[in-house]
Amino acid sequence: MNLFKSKIPLPKIDFVFQWLFGNPANAEILKSFLEAILGTAIAAFEMVSYEDARLLRRHQDDKMGILDVLVTLVDGTQLNIEMQLYFHKFLLERITFYNAKLVAGQLQKGEDYTELRKVVSILISAENAIPSSPHYHHTFRLYDEAHNVLLTDLVEIHVLELDKLPVQPEESMKYNWLKFFKSDSEEELKMAASSDEFIKKAYEELEKLGQDEHSMREYELRLMAIRDEQARIQTAEERGEQRGEQLLKQVFKMLRDNKSAEEIQSKMEIDAKKLARYKADFDELFH
Numbered sequence: 192m193n194l195f196k197s198k199i200p201l202p203k204i205d206f207v208f209q210w211l212f213g214n215p216a217n218a219e220i221l222k223s224f225l226e227a228i229l230g231t232a233i234a235a236f237e238m239v240s241y242e243d244a245r246l247l248r249r250h251q252d253d254k255m256g257i258l259d260v261l262v263t264l265v266d267g268t269q270l271n272i273e274m275q276l277y278f279h280k281f282l283l284e285r286i287t288f289y290n291a292k293l294v295a296g297q298l299q300k301g302e303d304y305t306e307l308r309k310v311v312s313i314l315i316s317a318e319n320a321i322p323s324s325p326h327y328h329h330t331f332r333l334y335d336e337a338h339n340v341l342l343t344d345l346v347e348i349h350v351l352e353l354d355k356l357p358v359q360p361e362e363s364m365k366y367n368w369l370k371f372f373k374s375d376s377e378e379e380l381k382m383a384a385s386s387d388e389f390i391k392k393a394y395e396e397l398e399k400l401g402q403d404e405h406s407m408r409e410y411e412l413r414l415m416a417i418r419d420e421q422a423r424i425q426t427a428e429e430r431g432e433q434r435g436e437q438l439l440k441q442v443f444k445m446l447r448d449n450k451s452a453e454e455i456q457s458k459m460e461i462d463a464k465k466l467a468r469y470k471a472d473f474d475e476l477f478h
Contacts, residue, residue, distance in 0.1 A: 197374075197375065197380075198401065199394075199397050199401050200397050200400050202371065202393070202397065203315075203353070203373070204410065204414070205274050205276065206409060206413040209259050209260065210406065212259075213238070213260050217392075217393075217396060219389060220392050220393045220396070221260070223368075223389035223390075224389075225270065226364070227363070227364035227368050228349060230365075233264065235265050237262065237263045238260075260272040269308065269309070269311070270310075271290065271310070271312045272312075272315075273312070273313070274315050274372070275316045275317065275318075276318075277318055278318040282316065283321075283350070286348060291346075293310040293312075308345075310345065310346060310347070312347070313351070315353065315369075316350065316351065316352050316354075317353045317354065318352070319355065321350060321352065327351060327353070327356050327369070328351050328352075328365065329350045330348070331349075331350070351369060356369055356370060356373055367386040367390060368390060370383045370386075371384065371393065371394075380394055380397070439472075441459060442459055442466070442469045445459070446469075446470060
């Protein structure tokens with residue numbers, strides 16, 4: 192993933208994604224994308240400004256969430272759309288929390304449950320988020336798996352993984368839009384934009400962004416933050432490897448000294464499963 196060489200701002204960067212889809216002037220572009228993902232026509236919607244797209248806390252210890260794009264359809268359905276460049280351990284838990292927060296936040300004291308409206312979260316992940324499946328689009332709802340009975344339609348979560356897009360093109364607007372988001376260069380963006388008029392309009396908006404000095408400074412600052420985060424992750428991984436190697440040496444020494452498993456686990460603060468792996472390596476090397 193080469194984020195730093197494209198002359199055109201990449202839509203997979205959260206700042207650009209918010210700028211492109213959070214602008215009411217680009218409502219037609221957002222409508223095209225949503226219809227492609229949801230597979231249904233959308234009559235109209237109200238776009239919530241970025242400043243208001245926050246999951247406000249009701250209690251002091253509540254978590255605060257900030258959404259990339261939040262829209263409300265004419266029937267009251269709320270759509271939360273998020274772009275995630277890098278997968279992290281609790282990404283799926285976070286999108287579930289945000290979805291639940293949007294459902295719970297609809298009712299004030301004394302209001303009836305009949306007032307609740309559907310909340311749909313759309314997570315676009317540049318990296319693999321569900322390694323157990325080869326498919327790039329999953330739709331999750333609350334239902335009884337054994338009998339395939341839907342509990343309620345209030346909750347719906349879409350997870351789209353750009354890393355899983357097939358090389359062989361599909362003839363669908365969903366594929367075209369995701370190919371656009373996956374692009375790492377101006378050439379790839381242009382190619383994706385040639386597939387549809389609304390994606391072409393999205394590309395033209397990115398060109399405009401690229402010509403705005405103030406916005407490009409913000410974009411470059413965001414890229415710098417991403418580069419710094421990459422460096423921190425790499426450093427943490429290298430330190431983890433170093434600590435792991437040091438731990439292995441210490442465990443091997445204790446095994447050579449015929450220390451008991453209980454003593455090794457207690458002193459080195461490792462569980463039985465990890466110790467068993469280390470002992471298997473030790474036996475292979477020294478016996």
